Amino acid sequence: MRRYFAFLWDCARLSFVGDWRYHAWMTVLTALALTGLYAWCQQLVHGLVTTGMTDQVSWGLYIANFTYLVGLAAAAAMLVIPVYIYRNLHLHDVVIFGELLAVAVIIMCLLFVTVDLGRPDRALHLFRRFNFPISMLTWDVIALNGYLLLNLHICGYLLYCAYRGRTPTKVFYVPFVFVAIVWAVSIHTVTAFLYVGLGGRPFWNSAIIAPRFLASAFAAGPAFIILTLQVVRHYTSHRVSDDALLTLRRIVQVAMLINMFLLGCEVFTEFYTDSAHVASARYLYFGLAGRTALVPWIWTAVAFNLLATLLLVVPSSRGLRVLNSACVLAIVGIWIEKGMGLIVPAFVPTPLGEIVEYYPTGREVLVCLGIWAFGLLLYTIFVRISVPVLAGELTYQRSCGGLPVPSERETRPQPTGGDVS
Amino acid sequence: MNAGERSDAGSSPTGANTSGPRLTRRGFLRKGAAVAAGASAAAAALSPLKDLAPEDVPSLAQFLQKHYKEMTPPEKEAVLNRITREVKDRYGVAATVTDPLPLTGVEFVYALNISRCIGCRKCVHACVAENNQSRAPEMQYIRVLQMEKGSIDLERSAHHYDPPLVPDEASYYLPVQCHQCAKPPCVKVCPVEATWQEPDGITVIDYDWCIGCRYCEAACPYWARRFNFTAPQVPADKLNPDLGYLSNRPRPKGVMEKCTYCLHRTRRGRMPACVEVCPTGSRKFGNVLDPDSEVAYILRHKRVFILKQDVGTLPRFFYYFDERGSRYHEPIAPVLPEEGA
Ligand code: SF4
Ligand code: SF4
Numbered sequence: 001m002r003r004y005f006a007f008l009w010d011c012a013r014l015s016f017v018g019d020w021r022y023h024a025w026m027t028v029l030t031a032l033a034l035t036g037l038y039a040w041c042q043q044l045v046h047g048l049v050t051t052g053m054t055d056q057v058s059w060g061l062y063i064a065n066f067t068y069l070v071g072l073a074a075a076a077a078m079l080v081i082p083v084y085i086y087r088n089l090h091l092h093d094v095v096i097f098g099e100l101l102a103v104a105v106i107i108m109c110l111l112f113v114t115v116d117l118g119r120p121d122r123a124l125h126l127f128r129r130f131n132f133p134i135s136m137l138t139w140d141v142i143a144l145n146g147y148l149l150l151n152l153h154i155c156g157y158l159l160y161c162a163y164r165g166r167t168p169t170k171v172f173y174v175p176f177v178f179v180a181i182v183w184a185v186s187i188h189t190v191t192a193f194l195y196v197g198l199g200g201r202p203f204w205n206s207a208i209i210a211p212r213f214l215a216s217a218f219a220a221g222p223a224f225i226i227l228t229l230q231v232v233r234h235y236t237s238h239r240v241s242d243d244a245l246l247t248l249r250r251i252v253q254v255a256m257l258i259n260m261f262l263l264g265c266e267v268f269t270e271f272y273t274d275s276a277h278v279a280s281a282r283y284l285y286f287g288l289a290g291r292t293a294l295v296p297w298i299w300t301a302v303a304f305n306l307l308a309t310l311l312l313v314v315p316s317s318r319g320l321r322v323l324n325s326a327c328v329l330a331i332v333g334i335w336i337e338k339g340m341g342l343i344v345p346a347f348v349p350t351p352l353g354e355i356v357e358y359y360p361t362g363r364e365v366l367v368c369l370g371i372w373a374f375g376l377l378l379y380t381i382f383v384r385i386s387v388p389v390l391a392g393e394l395t396y397q398r399s400c401g402g403l404p405v406p407s408e409r410e411t412r413p414q415p416t417g418g419d420v421s
Numbered sequence: 422m423n424a425g426e427r428s429d430a431g432s433s434p435t436g437a438n439t440s441g442p443r444l445t446r447r448g449f450l451r452k453g454a455a456v457a458a459g460a461s462a463a464a465a466a467l468s469p470l471k472d473l474a475p476e477d478v479p480s481l482a483q484f485l486q487k488h489y490k491e492m493t494p495p496e497k498e499a500v501l502n503r504i505t506r507e508v509k510d511r512y513g514v515a516a517t518v519t520d521p522l523p524l525t526g527v528e529f530v531y532a533l534n535i536s537r538c539i540g541c542r543k544c545v546h547a548c549v550a551e552n553n554q555s556r557a558p559e560m561q562y563i564r565v566l567q568m569e570k571g572s573i574d575l576e577r578s579a580h581h582y583d584p585p586l587v588p589d590e591a592s593y594y595l596p597v598q599c600h601q602c603a604k605p606p607c608v609k610v611c612p613v614e615a616t617w618q619e620p621d622g623i624t625v626i627d628y629d630w631c632i633g634c635r636y637c638e639a640a641c642p643y644w645a646r647r648f649n650f651t652a653p654q655v656p657a658d659k660l661n662p663d664l665g666y667l668s669n670r671p672r673p674k675g676v677m678e679k680c681t682y683c684l685h686r687t688r689r690g691r692m693p694a695c696v697e698v699c700p701t702g703s704r705k706f707g708n709v710l711d712p713d714s715e716v717a718y719i720l721r722h723k724r725v726f727i728l729k730q731d732v733g734t735l736p737r738f739f740y741y742f743d744e745r746g747s748r749y750h751e752p753i754a755p756v757l758p759e760e761g762a
Binding site for chain 2: 035037041044046051055059113116117119123131136137197199201347349354
């Protein structure tokens with residue numbers, strides 16, 4: 001037990017140590033997170049009027065971000081599968097970064113749901129009367145928290161073993177890894193069902209939403225990790241092979257293609273049928289009765305996604321620069337499409353045919369930025385801690401046993417960049 | 422592991438980056454300054470909370486209050502007394518707060534005659550007055566749609582029509598409120614069971630239990646639910662003092678509300694406010710289990726339909742039209758949408 005506390009203490013201490021760039025980055029993130037907290041406190045005082053939501057469009061940016069992030073969180077599993085099932089060793093050393101990302105992102109998801117509540121002070125009511133299994137929201141509560149615990153356990157266990165200089169015992173984590181893979185699929189499926197199960201919202205009430213969710217998550221998640229890994233290998237001593245990045249690229253590539261195909265299916269069904277149900281889709285892509293708030297967004301998303309897909313299928317995307325642009329395009333494109341593009345149109349027009357548009361307010365945006373900053377802050381800390389721990393530079397022996405500590409600078413490789421192929 | 426070794430190793434944890442921040446005076450001051458800056462930034466971030474209205478901070482009793490269905494009679498009594506006190510403090514009005522229970526052998530249904538309705542919106546404002554709905558921002562449970570003749574397409578309806586006189590000859594009117602569905606999706610989705618269907622068919626909300634997730638609002642196919650995006654405002658002289666726990670008692674901010682068929686009236690044998698006020702007699706209400714009731718007669722003999730039958734929620738709200746299709750009312754001036762009751 002004492003050793004465990006020593007571990008936690010070392011982790012906490014380590015998160016404050018770094019060069020000036022690290023400190024500057026952390027200060028900026030902290031400042032943003034606190035600004036978000038400030039905006040949320042204002043929201044607590046005045047109520048959700050501080051947001052752009054109305055009775056007509058009763059979910060907005062918060063739930064949009066939540067939806068997107070659930071997809072991102074499940075990305076961890078996408079990395080785990082090849083490692084454990086296909087024994088793809090390229091990815092082995094990056095899995096932990098994926099799972100740490102999942103932890104940070106699930107925490108962001110929970111925060112986004114919390115800020116969306118009208119009465120966060122009553123959140124404990126969930127423990128006192130839980131409408132399970134009837135309400136899909138209760139499934140989501142279980143799925144997300146379960147996923148958080150699973151990933152916390154896996155990462156925590158592996159890191160702690162490295163800290164103690166022990167080889168991890170397989171029974172303590174491999175079964176959990178497999179559960180986490182299935183669980184990752186369940187978190188988006190359940191989140192998709194949250195929307196799909198509502199008969200009064202034809203825009204959501206379509207079976208394709210859940211598969212599309214999966215496809216876009218499998219694209220956005222690994223794309224995010226490709227970028228993260230490059231940051232990791234640029235700034236730390238952790239080595240990430242180009243092969244690992246290229247394996248991830250293949251995942252993004254296939255997922256993106258499937259995503260675009262499913263998008264095509266959806267668009268065809270909506271517009272070729274051209275029934276009354278098409279109103280929301282029409283609003284999204286072309287505007288309805290002169291209201292076009294989402295139109296520029298969705299076309300940006302479509303353009304980004306198409307361009308990303310194109311970049312990913314051409315061979316030159318084996319070069320890091322092209323790959324990176326494709327990843328950024330895919331991340332942004334999917335964020336728009338799976339966020340605002342999925343949530344808001346379902347409310348326009350309302351079930352009674354009224355058209356009220358949604359514009360997020362500044363305070364709402366600040367809260368969102370704050371949560372994103374907080375999530376990045378967490379993730380930065382996680383990576384900051386895990387790199388030296390995994391490299392065996394920070395162990396119980398060294399920290400408490402008086403062994404000399406090697407300098408990180410000596411072991412850090414020169415930043416690699418440019419073309420890999 | 423002695424202390425000396427510990428602090429040695431601790432001073433450069435990974436041997437990383439910073440060149441061993443030993444506890445020098447300057448280092449100490451710098452750290453102190455950083456901690457102070459962090460603390461004051463956090464305090465500044467939390468500063469808006471000082472404006473939190475006292476009634477927004479739940480008291481211990483409120484925090485521990487049980488779900489409506491779990492309250493024992495004495496506990497319920499205590500809660501009703503607390504609400505009476507709060508209304509007294511806040512509005513200076515001596516109100517009676519009660520919790521009338523559903524009657525056995527009663528299932529309420531509503532029937533609305535669209536050949537008679539002239540779209541005057543009197544029901545809307547009678548409802549606002551009866552149920553203490555917020556006047557600022559304005560909240561209304563009933564939405565009257567002006568429909569194109571020959572079309573039942575809600576997307577072509579006018580919500581904010583405002584002619585000098587109603588009815589408009591080219592239109593008919595379709596008032597919509599909570600349909601008290603027999604298979605209510607709003608109840609299904611609520612994660613904390615803050616909303617449920619009573620034995621007499623009325624779907625109610627425990628305003629002290631709702632967490633404000635608005636999932637039910639997304640689930641309702643009739644757009645019948647309303648959320649308190651901010652603290653509702655009702656002028657003290659407009660407050661209806663006949664209050665029901667599950668219906669028209671003042672609501673806090675951040676919770677859902679909707680039409681309850683005026684259960685504090687109807688469970689005591691009175692008609693809903695919207696039925697009473699309707700100048701054309703378009704609105705009929707009663708116990709469908711009583712074969713002699715007017716609604717039972719209408720369901721048996723009139724041309725009845727329900728809105729959006731395809732969503733399959735089995736509403737207890739029926740529309741019907743007269744065989745003759747005529748209107749019996751002279752044109753009158755409508756109440757404007759913004760005018761309070
Ligand atoms: S009309 Fe809407 S709020 Fe009323 S019972 Fe049906 S689903 Fe629930
Ligand atoms: S807003 Fe309230 S009543 Fe509606 S689903 Fe959420 S907790 Fe239940």
